[in-house]
Amino acid sequence: MFNAKRSVMYAWIVSYIIIFFIPVIVSASIYPISRNMLEKQINDANQTLLNQVQYAIDGRLQDIEKIAYEITANPAVKGLHYLNSDADKALQYNVVMQYLRGYKMTNSFLDNIYVVMNDQSGALTYDTFVPHDLFADRLKRYTSWTSHQWSELLVENPYDKFQAICKTGAERSVCEAVVLTKTLPTYNQNRSFGQLMLFMDSSKFLEPMQNIQWVEGGQLLIMDDSDNIVASTSPISDSVDYKSFQKGAGGFHARYDERDWTVSYVTSGISNWKYISLIPTKVIKEKLDYIRDLTIAGLLLSFTLGGILTYFFIRRNYNPLSSLIRGITHSDGLFFDKKYNEYEFIQQAIIKSTVDKEKTNQVLRKQKDLLKSNDLTQWLKGNWIDPARVDELFADRIFSSSLFRIMAFHIDEHKMSFKLAGKENRLKEELRLARFVISNTAMDVASSKYEVVGTEVDEKIVFIINQKNDQSDNDKEDMMTIAKEIKAFVDEKYNIPYSTAISNAKSDIHLLPAAYKEALDAIEYNLILSISGISFYDDIINLDNTKSEEWVYFSSLRAGRKLINFIKTGDTSQAQATLDEMFELHHTASPLSVPAVKLMKLNLTNTMINILFEVSPFIEDSFLQELNPVRRLLNCQQIAEVKLEMSEILVQLCGYIILNRKEESSELKDAVIGYLERNYGDPELSVSLMGSHFGMTPTYLSRLFKEQTGVGLLDYMIHFRLEKAKELLKQDQLSINHISNQVGFASTNTFIRAFKKYEGITPGKYRSITAESID
Secondary structure, X not given: OOOHHHXXXXXXXXXHHHHHHHHHHHHHHHHHHHHHXXXXXXXHHHHHHHHHHHHHHHHHHHHHHHHHHHHHHOHHHHHHHHOOOHHHHHHHHHHHHHHHHHHHHXXXXXXXXXXXXXXXXXXXXXXXXXXXXXXXXXXXXXXXXXXXXXXXXXHHOOXXXXXXXXXXXXXOOOOOXXXXXXXXXXXXXXXXXXXXXXXXXXXXXXXXHOOOOOXXXXXXXXXXXXXXXXXXXXXXXXXXXXXXXXXXXXXXXXXXXXXXXXXXXXXXXXXXXXXXXXXXXXXXXXHHHHHHHHHHHHXXXXXXXXXXXXXXXXXXXXXXXXXXXXXXXHHHOOXXXXXXXXXXXXXXXXXXXHHHHHHHHHHHHHHHHHHHHHHHHHHHOOOOOOHHHHHHHOOOOOOOOOOXXXXXXXXXXXXXXXXXXXXXXXXXXXXHHHHHHHHHHHXXXXXXXXXXXXXXXXXXXXXXXXXXXXXXXXXXXXXXXXXXXXXXXXXXXXXXXXXXXXXXXXXXXXXXXXXXXXXXXXXXXXXXXXXXXXXXXXXXXXXXXXXXXXXXHHHHHHHXXXXXXXXXXXXXXXXXXXHHHHHHHHHHOOOOOXXXXXXXXXXXXXXXXXXXXXXXXXXXXXXXXXXXXXXXXXXXXXXXXXXHHHHHHXXXXXXXXXXXXXXXXXXXXXXXXXXXXXXXXXXXXXXXXXXXXXXXXXXXXXXXXXXXXXXXXXXXXXXXXXXXXXXXXXXXXXXXXXXXXXXXXXXHHHHHHHHHHHHOXXXXXXXXXXXXXXX
């Protein structure tokens, strides 16, 4: 019964496995976040401790600066500069020492206080006056510095600067002390008489940190901007460099003494000191690894317990399903195909039992509906007339009156194909869908008010509508309301281009084929005139035919003749204007009658045939075969399509004629010039005579000649004769009268006037100038 992958049990197992993987994925996603959060919390806590250290030590530095300011501002200290006698000095020294002693006793972090005189007499401390030599010996206690370094410190007189006393050039160690040196000004502040030196033991700086609980293995350093270690809680690494720390506060990871450290630092607000915390990265990593191991252990435990429970419940739930399948196979004689799972097998068994029961009735109903629909279609088309069969066709219908109408819907395939430009392969499917939409919409709307029978005839949707009573006073308005409601819905939701045609009311159901013929005529009327609205047959059949006949006559005779003339001359703009004139009456006059509309296409096609007959001598057969104008017009269904095709055909014809005329005009120019060269001496030669010779009117011949040469034919003829005369004037033995006759002028006076008009001088004057230039 259990069949590997197709079995529902397999699907259950896969589902549970997927569910099990959800916490794994969630844990895998949350773990990096938790790790980063923990690391950030440790760094934040470390930074908070550093801020406490900064606050405590900066506070002590501020206290020292305050003490230095108070001592330098004390009048007794300032008065030391003005003592002359030894008695005065002894008295004043005792006052100052007592004053300094007070500061020393109240500030345990002060190691010593010295008021050093610039005259090198010595230094005054809180308990005695130390001569200069003894003061130098006292400074030697600080072995990190040499006498020279102390001298430089006193000479440079740095203002308010904390100076660390550290060894240089040797292995790095914690500084011995920190000294603040401050200049002692006189009363007038324009000079100094000594320096105040406040000494502090470096170890005292660690006292504020004794109550701060540090991370196990962590270190705290205080470093000045000279790369000196002012104070440290543990041995110092030579790798720590002041330059690696930026301004303000921050943190980074570094490797010192072959160990990885997490470094945090903050800058003192009083000096350039850095308070630096070094925590072994291993300590943080151990905590992160503990969280990871705890997460993995929880997941493994969940997998183990979940797997055991999953197996138990799957087996328990599958047993009833297995019993049900065995019962189906035994009772219905079905075989459990392994390509299905258990649920699919049960579903197939249920479907089979219902399908087998209904299949025969369904086939019979389909055949009956198909035969009935086919009979209805053939009857409406007039292919058979049998009243008994008609009554049988509508035997299951109960009509409330004897009045009927046909409402037909025609989808504009041309507009549909335009909407689907580039997707023509979908046109057939879109048309089928459009017919389905219109059919269902029309059925819903019309059946709510009337008894309706719908069918599809030659890709047109046809509805037989039975009126509610035999009175037809408001029937037409009701039909219009229904048609408008259908169109409004279809236009809003689907935007399907279609037209609606409604026949006249018929008082007998047996007259419906005639009503269908009326609806077809109305559809054809709408199709030819590109009408996509709603038309009643009785609105178009009774139109006045006077203007319809006038339009047909106009388009086929007078406008057709104008078109032929303009095409012959290659005048595209005039030909297009005439074509527009042919269609103008259609848009501005009263609606055309049904016969006129049907005749319209034929007359337009006939006009095109006449045009082709007239211009065929000027056009090659191969061009006409490629153009194929008649077939293009016959394929058009709408007047708008006919106009568009005729416009394109006229443009192509005119373009072809203009091109050929340019070639012919070039040959004509050469022929005219040759004829003139042979006959220019004939006094009777004129533009009219040349036009007759070439079979053209003088004006047309002159226009063609000017298009090729840029000069009118008459001007060219006079200029040609004058050029010949100028050659003859070079011969002295020929008279003016003889030359005039020889080049074709009718009289000597005419020759002289023409010569002077074109050359600016008389022939005699021209001969004299020419003779002089030759001499």
